[in-house]
Amino acid sequence: MIQIYTETLNGTDFAVALCEQQIVTSSFDVNPQRALSKVIDNVMHKLPPSIVFQVVLTPTAEAKAALNMLAAIYSGKDIDITQLTLATSHLPAYTKKVLKITSAIPIGYVSTYGDIAKSAGGGPRAVGNIMAGNLFAPIVPCHRVVKSDFTLGGYGFGLKTKLELLSRERRGFEAEKQVSVAGGMLEVFPVEYVLRKLA
DNA sequence: TGCAAACCATAAC
DNA sequence: GTTATGGTTTGCA
Numbered sequence: 001m002i003q004i005y006t007e008t009l010n011g012t013d014f015a016v017a018l019c020e021q022q023i024v025t026s027s028f029d030v031n032p033q034r035a036l037s038k039v040i041d042n043v044m045h046k047l048p049p050s051i052v053f054q055v056v057l058t059p060t061a062e063a064k065a066a067l068n069m070l071a072a073i074y075s076g077k078d079i080d081i082t083q084l085t086l087a088t089s090h091l092p093a094y095t096k097k098v099l100k101i102t103s104a105i106p107i108g109y110v111s112t113y114g115d116i117a118k119s120a121g122g123g124p125r126a127v128g129n130i131m132a133g134n135l136f137a138p139i140v141p142c143h144r145v146v147k148s149d150f151t152l153g154g155y156g157f158g159l160k161t162k163l164e165l166l167s168r169e170r171r172g173f174e175a176e177k178q179v180s181v182a183g184g185m186l187e188v189f190p191v192e193y194v195l196r197k198l199a
Numbered sequence: 200t201g202c203a204a205a206c207c208a209t210a211a212c
Numbered sequence: 213g214t215t216a217t218g219g220t221t222t223g224c225a
Contacts, residue, residue, distance in 0.1 A: 094208060113220055117207085124220040126208040132219050133209085147220070154219025162219095 002043055002053035005063040006036040009071040015039040016066045017053070022087040023066060025135040028074055029157070042135055048090050073138050076168025078107045081139050094122060097182060098130045104181040105144045108171030109188040112148045119186045124148075132156060138165065150189070150197045163198070166191050 002024055006015040015035035017024040024047060027038040036055070043053050059067060066084065073079050081103060088096050097120050105111050113124040120127070131142040137157065143165045147153040155162035173190035
C-alpha cells in the first residue's frame with residue numbers, strides 16, 4: 001500500500017508518496033494541487049503496478065517531516081538528504097548509480113551531464129534521460145545538472161524554476177573541485193558559473 | 200555561431 | 213529482438 005501526502009508550505013505545493021517508510025516519489029509545484037497530481041501520475045504510470053494507493057489528508061508525523069524537508073530543499077537550505085530513504089530497488093542499476101552520483105553534488109555547486117556520464121560510465125544523453133525521469137525531485141538535485149557550456153539545459157519543472165532554485169543555492173564559491181562518489185570522482189563547479197553566464 | 204554526427208541506457212513496440 | 217527517444221557533446225565549416 002502506497003500512501004500519498006500533500007501540503008502547501010510558504011505558497012508552494014509539495015507531495016510525497018510513501019511505502020513502508022520509504023519515499024517512492026516526490027514532487028512540488030507553485031500551483032495548488034499540481035504536486036499531488038504529479039505524484040499520483042508517477043505512482044500510476046512510472047512505478048511497478050501497485051495494488052492500491054491512497055491519498056491521506058492528515059499527514060503522519062513522518063510524512064510531515066518529509067514534506068518539511070522538501071520545502072527546505074526547495075527554499076535553498078542545505079539539507080542532509082541521507083536522512084531520507086528513497087525506494088530505488090525497482091530501478092535499473094545504471095539509473096540508481098546516476099541518481100546516487102547526482103545526489104553527491106553539494107549545494108552551491110553544479111555538475112554537467114557529461115561529467116556525470118564520465119563518472120558513471122555511459123553517455124551524456126543517457127544521463128539526461130534519467131534526469132528527465134527523476135522521481136525524487138527536488139531531493140535528488142537534478143536541477144544542479146547543466147550543460148557543458150554552463151547554460152541551463154532542460155528541467156521538468158521549467159527553466160525558470162531551475163534558475164530560481166540555483167539562485168537560492170548560491171553560496172559564493174569560486175573554484176571548481178572534485179567530490180568522491182561511488183568509488184570515483186565527480187567534477188563540480190560553483191553555481192556562480194551558471195548564474196554569471198546568464199547575466 | 201550553427202549544424203551534423205556520434206553517443207548510450209531505457210522504454211515502448 | 214528492434215527501434216525510437218532524448219534535460220548532450222564534440223567537431224568542423
